[in-house]
Amino acid sequence: MTATAHIPDTNADFIRLGSGTPGARQVALVPGVELPLFTLDLPKGLRGQAREQVALRQLADRVGLREGTVEMRPFMAGAKPDNWTRVLISDPDRMAQWRAVQCRAVLPDYLSLPSADGVWTVQGEMVDGTELIMVRLGPPDGFSAVPDIALRLLRQALNGPKPRAILQLGDPLPGLADLAAEHAVPLVDKVEDIGGIGLPLPQVLAHDELSCDLRNDPMAARARLARQVLPWRWPLLIGAVAAALWAAAQIVAIERIEARIAGITAQTETLIRQNFVKSGPILDVRTQVSRALAEARRAAQSEGGETDPLDLTRRAAEVVAAARAEPETIRFTPGEGLSLILRLADFAAAEQITAALIAEGMDATLVESRVSDGNSGVRTEIRIADKEVTQ
Structure with missing residues (x-):
């Protein structure tokens, strides 16, 4: 510039x-x-x-x-x-x-x-x-x-x-x-x-x-x-009214998104309180959760080196966040591994995020991708086995 x-x-x-x-x-x-x-x-x-x-x-x-x-x-x-x-x-x-x-x-x-x-x-x-x-x-x-x-x-x-x-x-x-x-x-x-x-x-x-x-x-x-618009500028005002109606529709959509964000934030704080920060204030979510995960990881390693579901979830979440995917469900089952149900833009995005998980050393398998009725995008299920991929 x-x-x-x-x-x-x-x-x-x-x-x-x-x-x-x-x-x-x-x-x-x-x-x-x-x-x-x-x-x-x-x-x-x-x-x-x-x-x-x-x-x-x-x-x-x-x-x-x-x-x-x-x-x-x-x-x-x-x-x-x-x-x-x-x-x-x-x-x-x-x-x-x-x-x-x-x-x-x-x-x-x-x-x-x-x-x-x-x-x-x-x-x-x-x-x-x-x-x-x-x-x-x-x-x-x-x-x-x-x-x-x-x-x-x-x-x-x-x-x-x-x-x-x-x-x-x-x-x-x-x-x-x-x-x-x-x-x-x-x-x-x-x-x-x-x-x-x-x-x-x-x-x-x-x-x-x-x-x-x-x-x-x-x-x-x-x-x-x-406020100083002259009366003879009615055509401009009519156009402004049309733009205002469009903007109102956008504002309604934005408010819905903000309400959803607020709900997700509340759910996140609830999960953090239940699983990571049992007491005390939640000041820095990333730092406090990272500390709790590190402690859990050390505890899991000290008990015999078993698969750490928290670490597997964290690694998968980083890939999901980087791909800007919208998660619906994240579930870990001993013996089966981590199951991710994501909402993606298209089928190609499902293939890309699966490849990204594999590239990060995870045994990821694309189980299913399908279009949901009444919703845009693709609903995808990916399963990650609780083991590392041999590089």
Whole structure:
């Protein structure tokens, strides 16, 4: 993705919100710790409100919060207008406070750092008696955190695509020099030194950062425009009504799916409580179930090395989940093994998932595949013997 070119603002005037009254030409900065960035997987070609709605749904699924708990803003710095994939989120009450600020723009503090492709910028600052580290991971990314967490996030980011240089402004971040040396990334403390490495000089507000003004709410602006539709636009309204009826049908379908998901979640928690976590809170299902399975596996091995049905079920479940199959029944019978009844898209999918089970070392046999009356897809029964396949 090619970043949109913008003229850098060499006279940018920043002020920390809360440290004084911002002027009309000043950019008010708010703590970046209150505005984390999330990367979403949004379809290409999806634009406007539809893109924002899909982003909101993905965000709700990822964060696990109810609708209205957080407020979202598209992060378009370094991205094309309708091709953004990152969003800023914060508390709705805080967003409401920032919307009332009279100034040039309200931005997360890390967007005030100079930025360029291939260059990461790090700068520390005291905010209300607490040291915060602002980090800009090139034009499309950034964050703010206390020093220990900032260093940990930088270490994690360096496990991915590495920058060609790190620009450290202000007081040094303890441990950053060692981290840069460990990954063979040049660390400089002057903007001018970046040019000596053959990289573009980092610039302030040169990547459309002002488009991330937290006072702008694209969805609210479209809602105000909808209320101003003129009477002569009835044909458009009729089309909108038809689209609304279609959307209502989709919403009903989505609500049914959500109700089914809620039911599956409740059943899952019940099974976990019955079989894995007998007491105490269920905080992290994956970790707690994995721990219980590991303990059961160790117990089974200590009793003579008999076939572990829990391990066989776990391995089969991983293959089923990877194939995005919908399980109806999973049953283990001593002597016969594990029986899976799955709902798949077609007969070819049944053959593929059987092959995948065999590839994972399981003695899998496709027992039956048939089309169910009144239901889409194929109902498939696969049996896995309680023994390993000889590779």
